[in-house]
């Protein structure tokens with residue numbers, strides 16, 4: 001569903017992403033871990049068509065993002081670190097607006113309320129102004145859009161940073177539900193523990209390169225931490 005083939009991005013003389021080969025299949029969560037500046041967000045931005053590759057291709061459902069930026073984006077849902085909502089609008093009104101922007105045809109209030117409920121937003125919050133929402137509640141509105149859109153792939157860029165452990169656990173349970181419903185999920189995170197809990201595979205990135213791809217089922221949390229530190233430690237060597 002998501003495929004990077006020799007994907008490369010240069011910013012001037014700096015190579016931010018170097019010949020990335022990566023696949024995320026439907027029903028799979030791939031987590032990307034790595035130190036600051038490793039090229040993780042650049043990877044997400046290339047799949048979203050926010051950046052042009054310097055070489056290689058980012059494909060969504062077999063289609064090069066450059067050849068059909070609108071069509072490929074329609075199949076994706078992007079959840080950034082901070083979801084921006086209109087503070088003056090309620091949760092339902094925000095979702096109605098973003099659903100229209102995303103070209104979702106079914107935008108009846110009962111349907112969108114159902115999507116918000118599935119994303120875990122309490123009934124009582126749906127008609128309150130989003131200015132009073134916690135970060136966890138805003139992230140749920142973002143996931144409700146994925147549910148309404150029936151997004152086939154989710155691109156998540158540090159979606160849980162700043163969430164408390166309970167909100168983080170709830171968020172991951174929702175991601176797993178989307179995965180089990182057949183979505184392909186690419187998640188950038190700094191949380192090794194969660195990456196191992198929810199990821200099917202874990203990629204370790206450093207200085208623009210994917211150094212290792214690990215099957216989460218094959219590794220303990222402490223071994224993952226050791227491997228991560230080894231890879232990142234090599235940076236200083």
Ligand SMILES: Nc1ncnc2c1ncn2[C@@H]1O[C@H](COP(=O)(O)OP(=O)(O)OP(=O)(O)O)[C@@H](O)[C@H]1O
Nearest residue numbers: 011014015016034035036037038039040041042043
């Ligand atoms: N628009 C840009 N212009 C110039 N350099 C950029 C741009 N975007 C990213 N970079 C550089 O590319 C490299 C990779 O950045 P990227 O944001 O992909 O890293 P990251 O792995 O997501 O890091 P973090 O964990 O800090 O979010 C960094 O050296 C960064 O400074």
